[in-house]
Amino acid sequence: MTEIKLKETTKRLGDAPLGKLLLSLSLPGIASMITMALYNIIDTFWVARLGYRAIAALTIVIPYHILIIAIGAGTGIGVSALTSRRFGEGNIEATNHVAGQIFPLAILLGSVFLATAVFLSHTILTICGATPDIMDYATQYLVIISFGAPFLIFSISANNLLRGSGDAMRPMIFMIIATVINIILDPLMIFGIGPFPEMGVRGAALATTISQVCAAGLNFYYIVAHKSIYRIKLTQIRLNLPILRDIYRVGFPATIMETTESMTFAMFNYVVSAFGSLAIAAAGLAIRIGDLAFMPMFGVAQGLLPIVGFNFGAKLWDRVWRAVKLACIGIALTMGAATLVLEIFTPQTISIFSDDPELMALAVPAMRISMSALVIVGPTILFSTAFQGLSKGKEALAISLIRQFLFFVPLLLLLPRIWGINGVWLTWPVSDALAFVVAGLWLFREYKLQQQKNL
Numbered sequence: 001m002t003e004i005k006l007k008e009t010t011k012r013l014g015d016a017p018l019g020k021l022l023l024s025l026s027l028p029g030i031a032s033m034i035t036m037a038l039y040n041i042i043d044t045f046w047v048a049r050l051g052y053r054a055i056a057a058l059t060i061v062i063p064y065h066i067l068i069i070a071i072g073a074g075t076g077i078g079v080s081a082l083t084s085r086r087f088g089e090g091n092i093e094a095t096n097h098v099a100g101q102i103f104p105l106a107i108l109l110g111s112v113f114l115a116t117a118v119f120l121s122h123t124i125l126t127i128c129g130a131t132p133d134i135m136d137y138a139t140q141y142l143v144i145i146s147f148g149a150p151f152l153i154f155s156i157s158a159n160n161l162l163r164g165s166g167d168a169m170r171p172m173i174f175m176i177i178a179t180v181i182n183i184i185l186d187p188l189m190i191f192g193i194g195p196f197p198e199m200g201v202r203g204a205a206l207a208t209t210i211s212q213v214c215a216a217g218l219n220f221y222y223i224v225a226h227k228s229i230y231r232i233k234l235t236q237i238r239l240n241l242p243i244l245r246d247i248y249r250v251g252f253p254a255t256i257m258e259t260t261e262s263m264t265f266a267m268f269n270y271v272v273s274a275f276g277s278l279a280i281a282a283a284g285l286a287i288r289i290g291d292l293a294f295m296p297m298f299g300v301a302q303g304l305l306p307i308v309g310f311n312f313g314a315k316l317w318d319r320v321w322r323a324v325k326l327a328c329i330g331i332a333l334t335m336g337a338a339t340l341v342l343e344i345f346t347p348q349t350i351s352i353f354s355d356d357p358e359l360m361a362l363a364v365p366a367m368r369i370s371m372s373a374l375v376i377v378g379p380t381i382l383f384s385t386a387f388q389g390l391s392k393g394k395e396a397l398a399i400s401l402i403r404q405f406l407f408f409v410p411l412l413l414l415l416p417r418i419w420g421i422n423g424v425w426l427t428w429p430v431s432d433a434l435a436f437v438v439a440g441l442w443l444f445r446e447y448k449l450q451q452q453k454n455l
Contacts, residue, residue, distance in 0.1 A: 013084065013310035018323050022303055025163065028172035030299030032159065035175040037291040039182055039211070040065075043204040044288045046186045048353045052281040054201055055354070057137030059284030060130045063266040064117065064142060070258030071109050072153035075102065076160025077305065078251020081388055082243075083161060084309035099223075100236035100245055102157040105244075106216075110150025117146030130272035131277045137201045144205035151209075151216035158219035163302050165229045172223055178215035182207050242402070250388055255395030257384070260404040264412075268424070271412055275421050282362035285353055286425075292373050293338045297378040300331050301385040308389025317454050321447055324386045331378035339374045342367065366425045373429035376436040383439040387446070398441060403435035 012021060040058075047054045079098060086095040119125065125138045155178075159171035185207035192198025199206065222228055272279050304327045311319045342349070350363045365401070380399075387396040408431040413424030415430075 013307055013333050014314050014316060014319070018307075018319070018326055021307065022300070022323065022327055024233065024303075026300045026303030027165070027168050027322070027329075028299075029163065029302035030296045032172045032175040033295035033299040033302070035179045035286075035291060037295045038179050039208055040291060040357060041288050042179075042183055042186050043208060043298065044284065045353055046190050047201060047204050050190075050200060052354065052359050053134050053277055054137050055284050056277040057130075057134040057141055057201060058204075059139045059268055059280050060125060060128050060134060061142045061145070062284070062287065063128050063262045064124055065145065065268065066265060067259060067262040068113050068146075068149050068152055069156065070108075070255055070262060071113075072106075072156030072252045073160075073204065074253075074255025075105055075109070075153065075247065076157040076251075077254040077388055078247035078249070078393075079157060080160035080163055080302075080305055081250045081309045081391065082246055083165065084189035084306040084389075085313035085391070088287075096230055096232050097236045097240065098247065099161050099230045100232045100238075101240065101243055101247060102154060102161060103237045104239050106150050106154035106157060110153045113149035113153075114146045117142050117149075119145060128266045129273035129280070131280070134280070136166055140202045141205045144202055145208055148209035148212040151212045154220055155215040158216075158223060160302070161223070161230070161238055162219075162228060163306055165306075167228060170228070171219075174215050174218040174222070177218060178211040181214050185210060217269070226336055250391055250393040253393035254388060257395050257400035260400055264408050267409065268427075271416060272421075272424055275424075278358060279362055279421060280361055282366050283424075284364045285350055286367035286370055288350055288353075289367060290342070291336070293342060293371065293374055294377070296338075297331055297381045300327055300378070301381055304382060304385050305389050308386055309391075312390055317450060320386075321450075324382065324443075326384050328379040331382060332375055333377035335374040335378040336357045339371065342371050342374075348378075353443070362421070365422060369422060369425035370428040373432040377432050380432065380436045380439050383443045386443055390446070392446070395442065395446070399435065399439045402438055403431055407431035407434045 040062075042370050044055060044058060047058055079102060083095050086092075086098060086202070121139050121142050122135070125135060125142065130138050130327045136440050159175070162171050184203060188194055188196045189199050189201075189203030189207050190201075196203070223230055223232065266303070269280065269283070272283050304323060307323045310318050311317075311323070346364050346367050347360065350360055350367065354360070354363075384396040384399055385401070387393070408427060411431055417423070419426065
């Protein structure tokens with residue numbers, strides 16, 4: 001069989017030292033994910049100047065935004081796992097055909113989200129727990145950010161596609177550029193500075209949408225101009241059902257995992273809304289700030305996925321499990337440090353956004369309680385990533401469903417009855433701890449089965 005020479009960025013997935021490889025792939029991914037979190041944090045920072053109801057409105061829209069990201073992430077994870085596996089097998093033609101599918105998928109799926117938000121905004125927001133006093137703000141924000149859905153889905157899919165080839169640097173650069181654009185436009189459009197009219201919440205949504213269009217444009221140019229390892233032909237851009245089936249064999253379970261996050265988040269907002277829009281705003285601040293701590297976990301997951309996928313395809317079993325172990329230890333240590341910082345400096349962090357004493361009284365315990373289990377959340381995410389890289393999307397899906405519907409939802413209905421609003425915040429760490437135990441035991445079982453099979 002003729003050997004196919006792979007680019008060094010791809011070949012290193014199978015032979016580079018694991019510690020350096022994980023860092024080189026994860027650090028750009030962490031930077032990209034933190035940058036993505038900054039979209040929402042920057043919006044919240046400026047919108048907070050409009051009052052707590054504006055913060056609550058943005059919080060109510062989070063489940064729908066998560067749903068858009070879920071579709072992009074699921075598609076991207078499926079594409080990344082499949083392309084890295086094809087690279088490991090040395091099949092370049094099949095790799096390019098897989099890569100070409102992200103173009104029509106982004107247009108099709110994004111258009112569905114846009115149409116749904118435009119025509120069913122009131123229904124969506126009511127389901128998500130919007131109270132009457134924030135409905136107008138929430139509608140403005142929802143409709144405008146939905147115009148960016150096709151571009152957001154494409155950017156997320158393209159980022160995963162590039163990481164699947166071992167190139168983690170370009171996605172980070174593109175995301176940083178888009179975030180800088182958002183940072184510049186946010187205050188200009190919200191408050192009407194310079195040539196821009198004062199648009200309030202609409203301005204925050206429009207600034208985010210424009211930055212997402214820019215990120216998509218940069219990814220598009222880099223791929224079609226043959227700057228990456230991919231050489232996609234026009235014939236490979238057409239939807240191919242067999243390839244889509246392979247993509248979503250891994251990606252669809254990942255999409256369902258993220259979709260359940262959206263569903264449970266909507267339920268979470270609905271429960272919080274019973275305590276008023278001020279409580280929704282407090283939850284929003286805690287979540288937005290907590291996003292900065294969560295993003296390194298997803299960045300490491302993005303770095304781990306192509307390593308597991310490539311070495312699984314190349315049948316380098318020992319390397320697969322050493323990578324998983326190293327990544328889990330690293331993220332646990334990182335999240336332990338992040339937890340200490342968040343717990344100690346909670347009031348100071350919240351005050352950056354708002355000094356409203358009533359809001360502070362709710363937001364401080366919300367953040368301290370809900371973020372208390374970060375040290376075990378990171379490894380749990382990587383356990384699921386390992387299953388995805390092993391093309392075992394069903395197992396990863398099962399872990400997510402168990403966490404959401406066996407643990408989180410029952411606790412969300414039970415704990416507030418016992419401890420009120422603090423019971424709502426407590427739902428997160430308790431369900432995370434239970435999910436860690438289940439996912440860890442399941443992955444250890446898979447490791448033992450792989451050992452027996454290889455022997």
